[in-house]
Amino acid sequence: MLECKVLTREVYEALEGVLGPENVSQEPAILDSYAWQPAVNLAKEAWIYRPAAVVLPQTVEEVQQLVRMCNEHKVKYKAHSTGWASWGGPGEEGVLQLDLRRMNRIIEIDEKNMFAVVEPYVCCSQLQAEAMKRGLNCHIIGAGPNTSQLASVTAGWGYGWTGLATSYSGRNPLGVEWVLPDGELLRLGSPGSESGWFCGDGPGPSLRGIMRGWGGSQGGLGVFTKCAVKLYPWPNGPAQVNVKGVLADATTEDVPSTHKLYYLFSPSYEKFGDLAYEIGNAEIGYIHCKGAVGAMFGLLAPRAMRKLLASPATRAILKGFQHMTLFMIAAHTEREFAYQEKVLRKIVDRTDSYILDNSHLPVHGGFWWGVNRSVFPAMAFRPGGAFITSLGSSAEYDCCVRQAKIGEKIKQEHIDKGTFFDDMADCTWGGIYEGTSNWGHLEEIAMFDRRREDQTEEGRTAYLQATTDVSIKNALGFGLSALEHKMYLKHGPIMHDYHRWQAKIKAAFDPNNASDGSHYIPPIDELEKEIEGTNGS
Amino acid sequence: MSLAELKRDMEGCSRCSHCKWTPHLQIKSWRFAKGCPSVDRYNFHAYSGGGKLNMANSILDQRSELTDAVAEVVYRCQLCGACQVACQAYRDDIDLADVLLEFRATCVQEGFVLPEHLDMIESMKREDNTVGMLKADRGVWAEGLDLPDINRQQVEVLFHAGCRYSYDEDLRGIVRTGIRLLRDAGMDVGIAGREEGCCGGRAYEVGYQGEMKNYAEDMASRVRASGCKTLITPCSDCYYTFKYLFPKTGQGLDVKVLHITECLDSLIKGGVIKPEREVPLKVTYHDPCHLGRRGEIYKEWHGEDKLMRPVKYKQTGKLGIFEPPRDILKGIPGITLVEMERIREYSWCCGAGGGVLEAEPEFSAWAAKDRLEEAKDTGAHALVTACPWCERVFNDTVLETGDELKVYDVIELLRLSVEGE
Numbered sequence: 001m002l003e004c005k006v007l008t009r010e011v012y013e014a015l016e017g018v019l020g021p022e023n024v025s026q027e028p029a030i031l032d033s034y035a036w037q038p039a040v041n042l043a044k045e046a047w048i049y050r051p052a053a054v055v056l057p058q059t060v061e062e063v064q065q066l067v068r069m070c071n072e073h074k075v076k077y078k079a080h081s082t083g084w085a086s087w088g089g090p091g092e093e094g095v096l097q098l099d100l101r102r103m104n105r106i107i108e109i110d111e112k113n114m115f116a117v118v119e120p121y122v123c124c125s126q127l128q129a130e131a132m133k134r135g136l137n138c139h140i141i142g143a144g145p146n147t148s149q150l151a152s153v154t155a156g157w158g159y160g161w162t163g164l165a166t167s168y169s170g171r172n173p174l175g176v177e178w179v180l181p182d183g184e185l186l187r188l189g190s191p192g193s194e195s196g197w198f199c200g201d202g203p204g205p206s207l208r209g210i211m212r213g214w215g216g217s218q219g220g221l222g223v224f225t226k227c228a229v230k231l232y233p234w235p236n237g238p239a240q241v242n243v244k245g246v247l248a249d250a251t252t253e254d255v256p257s258t259h260k261l262y263y264l265f266s267p268s269y270e271k272f273g274d275l276a277y278e279i280g281n282a283e284i285g286y287i288h289c290k291g292a293v294g295a296m297f298g299l300l301a302p303r304a305m306r307k308l309l310a311s312p313a314t315r316a317i318l319k320g321f322q323h324m325t326l327f328m329i330a331a332h333t334e335r336e337f338a339y340q341e342k343v344l345r346k347i348v349d350r351t352d353s354y355i356l357d358n359s360h361l362p363v364h365g366g367f368w369w370g371v372n373r374s375v376f377p378a379m380a381f382r383p384g385g386a387f388i389t390s391l392g393s394s395a396e397y398d399c400c401v402r403q404a405k406i407g408e409k410i411k412q413e414h415i416d417k418g419t420f421f422d423d424m425a426d427c428t429w430g431g432i433y434e435g436t437s438n439w440g441h442l443e444e445i446a447m448f449d450r451r452r453e454d455q456t457e458e459g460r461t462a463y464l465q466a467t468t469d470v471s472i473k474n475a476l477g478f479g480l481s482a483l484e485h486k487m488y489l490k491h492g493p494i495m496h497d498y499h500r501w502q503a504k505i506k507a508a509f510d511p512n513n514a515s516d517g518s519h520y521i522p523p524i525d526e527l528e529k530e531i532e533g534t535n536g537s
Numbered sequence: 538m539s540l541a542e543l544k545r546d547m548e549g550c551s552r553c554s555h556c557k558w559t560p561h562l563q564i565k566s567w568r569f570a571k572g573c574p575s576v577d578r579y580n581f582h583a584y585s586g587g588g589k590l591n592m593a594n595s596i597l598d599q600r601s602e603l604t605d606a607v608a609e610v611v612y613r614c615q616l617c618g619a620c621q622v623a624c625q626a627y628r629d630d631i632d633l634a635d636v637l638l639e640f641r642a643t644c645v646q647e648g649f650v651l652p653e654h655l656d657m658i659e660s661m662k663r664e665d666n667t668v669g670m671l672k673a674d675r676g677v678w679a680e681g682l683d684l685p686d687i688n689r690q691q692v693e694v695l696f697h698a699g700c701r702y703s704y705d706e707d708l709r710g711i712v713r714t715g716i717r718l719l720r721d722a723g724m725d726v727g728i729a730g731r732e733e734g735c736c737g738g739r740a741y742e743v744g745y746q747g748e749m750k751n752y753a754e755d756m757a758s759r760v761r762a763s764g765c766k767t768l769i770t771p772c773s774d775c776y777y778t779f780k781y782l783f784p785k786t787g788q789g790l791d792v793k794v795l796h797i798t799e800c801l802d803s804l805i806k807g808g809v810i811k812p813e814r815e816v817p818l819k820v821t822y823h824d825p826c827h828l829g830r831r832g833e834i835y836k837e838w839h840g841e842d843k844l845m846r847p848v849k850y851k852q853t854g855k856l857g858i859f860e861p862p863r864d865i866l867k868g869i870p871g872i873t874l875v876e877m878e879r880i881r882e883y884s885w886c887c888g889a890g891g892g893v894l895e896a897e898p899e900f901s902a903w904a905a906k907d908r909l910e911e912a913k914d915t916g917a918h919a920l921v922t923a924c925p926w927c928e929r930v931f932n933d934t935v936l937e938t939g940d941e942l943k944v945y946d947v948i949e950l951l952r953l954s955v956e957g958e
Contacts (some may be wrong), residue, residue: 002600025581027606032595033583036552046548047600050588056580082554085580101580106567125561126570133566146554246560246883247626249855302629303845375561378627384844385549385630449844451548509764 002028004050005094011073015055015096018065023056023102030054037086038386038450040484040519041369042460046386046450049090051097051431058102058186060177060225067223068183069513070096076350078516079223081120081148087218087484091518098223098354102270105225106130108197113232115174117197120224122151125373127229129240130449137234139166140374142429146496154178154224155216157442159430163372164288165330167433168394168441170212174200174228178211181222189228197228210505214394217484220520221509225333235259235286235332245367247379248300250366251312256330258337261358261368263291264325264348271351272323273401276431278347280438282399284329287371287431290404290442294426298447302421309422322426328371367426383421389429390467392443393477397432400442403476404428407444410466420446420461443480446493461485464486484519489534503527540593540639546631546843550918556620556625558588559883560718569878569911572619574886574904583610586620586633593640608649610639616742616891617826622882629851630843634831653896661748664844665734666700666729669894673864676730678702678709680773684716685727691764692727694719695792697756699772700735703923707831707932708925711946714861715771715797718951725801726769729759738751738778743892746786749778751762753788760790771797771948773828773924776858784835788850796828798923802861805868805951812954815871820945822874823908823931824884825924830854854882860921862947869954877908885911887927894930905934909942919943921950 006026007015015024026033031050038046052075057063061078062393080088080099090097104121111134116127125145127138141147141158153156153173160166175189175197188211191197192204200208212216236258243252266272272290279285297318298305308314327344331337348355358364370376380387391403412425427447432440446463448455467481468490482491492499503524506517513523521527557563572576576585583592589611595601614637621633624854644650657667678698685692696719702712703774719726737752756779760768767792770776779794803812824830831854838850859881866874879885888894888904909931912920920942922928931944 001602023580025606027604029592029595029604029607030583030610032601033588034593036550036591036594038551046552047598050600054581084553099580099582109873122567123558123561123570125558125564126567129570130567144553145564146558216622240565243562246562246622250562305846339878360547369562373562378551379553381553381627385551385628405568443695451545468559472644 001049005052007052007075007096011069011075012053012127012313013162014069015053015066018057018062019057019141019430024053026053034089034099037502039085039091039189041086042388042464042485044450044457048086049093049095051090052094056102063179063223064185066096067179067181067514071512073138076514076516079219081151082123082146084147087519091516095516103225109134110198111136112437113198113229115198115439116231117226117228119226120148122149123147124149124152128373130236131231132234133239134153135234135237135239137166137237138231139172140230141167141169142374142377144378145374146378149229150227153229154212154227155219157215157480160515161287163431163433163440164435164536165286165300170214170216172213172230173208174198174230175209176224177226179225181449181515182512185290204339214478218465218519219434219507220515220517222515235330237330241369244373245366247370247375250370252365252369255365255368258331258334259368260329261364261371261422262288262326262327262344263356263358264353265321266323266325266351266354268352269323269401269405271353272325273354275325275347276397276440277438278351279327280402280432280436282343282347283436284343285327286330287326287328289326289431290425290428291326292423292428293318293321293324294424294515295445298421298423299382302383306422309424315424319423324422326371335523352477376407380447383447384452386450387445387447388464389497390444390446390464391471391476391479392430392441392472392479394478395439395477397438399476400440401472402432403479404442404444406470406474406476407467409471410463411446413442414446414459414463417459418454419463420448423447441479486530488521490531499527500524538635538639540636540643541597543632543636543639544594544597546633546636547590547597549628549630550587550590552587553602554585554587554836555623556633559879560623564885565878569885572623572879572883572885574617574888574907575614578900578903579613584613586637587612589640590631590633591895601878603644603647603649605649608644608944609645612651612892613897614891615826615886615904617886618831619856619883619886621852621887622830624788625851625853629846629848632852634852638742640831642740642746643782648795650744651896654892655893657743657892658740661737661740661835662733666704667735667739668700668704670704673731675703676728677852678712679728679730680718680885681715682717684720687727687759687763688728690727693725693765694727694767694769695760695763695765696726696728697733697736697770697775698728699770700774701929702772703733705925705929708928711948712771714719714952715948718810718948718955719769723802727763732759733887734948736775736778736783738774739892741782749782750788753783753786756817757788757790760792765792766780767793767795769795769797769800771827771925774831774926777831780832781835784820784837789810790941796832796858796861796923798865799858801948802864805865810955812869812951812955814957817871817874818867818949818950819873819879819917820866820921820950821912821915822866823860823877823887823912823920823922823927824881825922825927826884826890826921829857829859829884830882832857840887857882865947865951867919869950872950875917877911877915879911882929887930889926889930894926901930902934902937905930906938909934909938909940913942919945921945921947923947927936
């Protein structure tokens with residue numbers, strides 16, 4: 001049996017006193033259900049550290065009590081919402097896991113001012129379903145609708161299918177309720193001055209940069225217990241969609257006449273980039289994402305794909321469709337739709353691209369609903385159950401295209417070594433943000449099966465290091481490769497020592513180092529030792 | 538099969554938690570978004586389908602041990618299969634429901650059993666039924682119907698009432714009506730009467746897998762003796778046992794197996810049964826798990842790597858019985874059928890399955906209450922279903938809560954339309 005650090009009887013009984021025995025557990029097998037985290041985990045084993053106990057708070061007051069107890073008894077804690085990926089779990093032994101699933105209410109939907117206030121365990125599709133009843137929509141990160149709306153906007157990083165209309169996670173929080181690492185309660189933005197939840201930056205304290213910065217603290221800086229998120233127009237969209245099926249089998253007749261999906265195929269990376277710029281400049285569209293032909297076929301028909309890709313001729317033909325964009329128009333009126341489609345066709349012509357009108361395909365309805373609900377990314381589990389992502393800095397879009405180009409080469413080398421499944425090195429995900437600004441991201445996703453001997457931890461680590469190194473060498477920006485695995489040691493020195501500033505913030509806000517920061521940053525004294533060790537080696 | 542043989546399935550878990558939710562394409566509200574009664578009631582991740590995979594994997598890796606606390610988590614599950622539907626939408630290599638079954642078998646092998654389940658197994662051994670009644674009374678439900686007895690004569694169709702319908706006096710009228718409708722339609726249908734036995738499926742589900750073998754053999758011998766070509770049951774649990782568990786354990790019956798709603802629907806469509814009287818009622822239909830997603834026929838596949846298993850062998854739940862009961866209702870004049878949010882293969886469980894009704898009746902009622910709330914949300918005046926276990930727990934819960942919602946079996950409404958009050 002695995003022997004792990006446990007809480008003292010005194011602490012455990014105190015937890016039971018706060019929450020009741022039914023909401024506290026230290027049963028090893030139950031704790032191990034929290035220690036299985038295959039995502040954001042390069043290791044051979046998917047097991048991470050087993051928590052010392054798990055607790056299920058329901059109110060912000062309970063969270064405060066738990067956090068204060070942890071500070072008092074020198075027990076580290078880590079909160080998660082829907083709990084996907086290793087950053088939601090302990091980064092060391094002896095950590096108390098706060099599972100926030102009983103905090104699951106939508107507190108408010110303010111239709112007029114277009115925002116919603118949610119608790120941590122409201123998943124994206126729950127909020128989206130309620131928003132759509134009111135003609136509105138929300139941002140859903142690429143990880144999918146099963147994830148927490150609150151966690152993605154306060155503590156993580158993610159871009160979603162509708163990013164053209166709804167941007168990325170970090171642009172979506174408004175007012176935030178935050179239990180600081182020592183248990184003090186802070187309300188950021190307008191709720192901080194009791195003025196409602198409509199603004200994240202005032203009247204009231206604005207600490208957005210500290211709260212999440214670009215990439216979020218991954219639960220390493222206290223606990224977020226409520227937040228307001230932006231809602232967006234759902235132009236002429238149905239309040240509820242009548243759909244048959246559960247995923248790839250889905251069909252629906254409810255596609256509004258002012259909505260349509262297209263595949264746009266460009267002859268080169270350069271033209272693919274030009275197409276995106278022109279779309280952004282023209283301010284058209286609702287969804288703009290890089291399509292990936294290798295990934296698409298690989299996920300829809302993984303068995304067939306393994307055989308097909310063995311044929312160089314098939315491979316060459318499929319590569320001809322590589323520079324693909326998934327694009328959707330969602331217009332308020334027929335006239336607006338006609339205008340947008342006309343503009344799109346002109347742009348496609350100008351960029352030597354061509355257009356496949358998806359509405360001619362029988363799958364259009366189901367696919368339309370699937371992308372709007374963001375259900376497809378989890379299909380990346382299908383080939384082998386796991387994937388990692390890399391590159392993907394938020395940048396001027398030409399830089400993103402460069403990342404995709406370079407990422408493809410690096411990934412192909414690792415596919416050739418057997419580290420990842422063969423998707424023709426074509427599994428780039430991302431698009432442009434916010435309609436007009438011509439910035440966006442393209443991340444490189446690589447799929448693997450931890451159960452296979454040939455797809456090794458060493459191979460995965462080497463790939464992530466390689467994508468980080470290439471980002472630095474080619475000035476590609478600070479992407480997803482940089483968020484984990486102590487990559488701050490590489491990026492920090494060339495980015496104004498951001499890691500030192502982060503670590504100072506951590507120390508100031510978390511004087512007892514109670515909030516498990518293993519996926520964020522260590523306190524400054526520990527970081528200095530790490531840096532010293534790195535320099536020494 | 539053993540738990541160890543499913544280790545790769547467990548190791549494949551991505552911990553995405555789709556198993557906790559209604560498939561996200563189908564989520565229509567905050568209120569009815571959840572898919573798994575177990576984790577929704579008890580909250581720890583371990584209660585979810587994925588969490589149970591993780592626990593089983595932990596035990597196989599010898600990181601932790603099977604204990605009373607773990608067994609409690611394992612048994613607080615209706616085996617409704619909602620987790621598997623959500624999981625298999627994405628995955629080809631995880632047979633989640635099989636892991637849940639094997640986990641229970643391991644609990645039993647290791648001596649982690651529940652007294653209520655032991656009582657049920659004793660009742661099955663002693664009196665051949667799951668509900669603690671006398672074997673001698675098994676055929677009482679059919680008294681006065683003058684049905685052919687397969688112990689004395691051969692028939693085209695064998696009717697298997699199942700334990701709940703045979704003994705539950707509140708539900709007896711349903712099964713009597715059902716077989717009368719079949720007889721009136723000219724079907725040569727007989728029963729085993731007192732000699733009918735339990736299908737054994739409930740024993741398999743609560744972990745006593747070996748016990749089902751005797752019941753399967755008995756069933757096969759009755760089927761052979763009757764000379765029937767078709768086996769019809771009104772019980773969705775028995776239906777699941779015949780369609781899935783028997784073939785899965787190499788004991789498939791060599792006859793056509795139908796749920797009574799399939800048969801009645803076909804007789805209506807063929808013009809043999811004519812529902813002509815108005816039944817003015819707004820209803821919603823509850824898909825019984827073991828008739829719906831779990832009623833999908835077992836698909837045998839042999840191979841090492843499930844990633845290479847063709848999709849047609851996956852138990853996605855789509856091939857369960859969904860349309861026949863609905864078509865019967867739609868064919869009854871005056872009935873307006875409105876759908877709940879969670880239906881078909883992503884339906885919410887009534888709470889009664891998997892031995893939960895016997896061991897954790899409060900949990901059963903908790904799940905049933907959630908379903909009744911969903912039914913009321915449609916504006917329906919009645920909840921209709923096609924399973925005696927669902928009907929039992931819904932009726933009891935309505936009685937407890939004082940709800941005005943009526944609970945019917947499809948057969949009852951069909952009778953009103955065919956025969957009147």
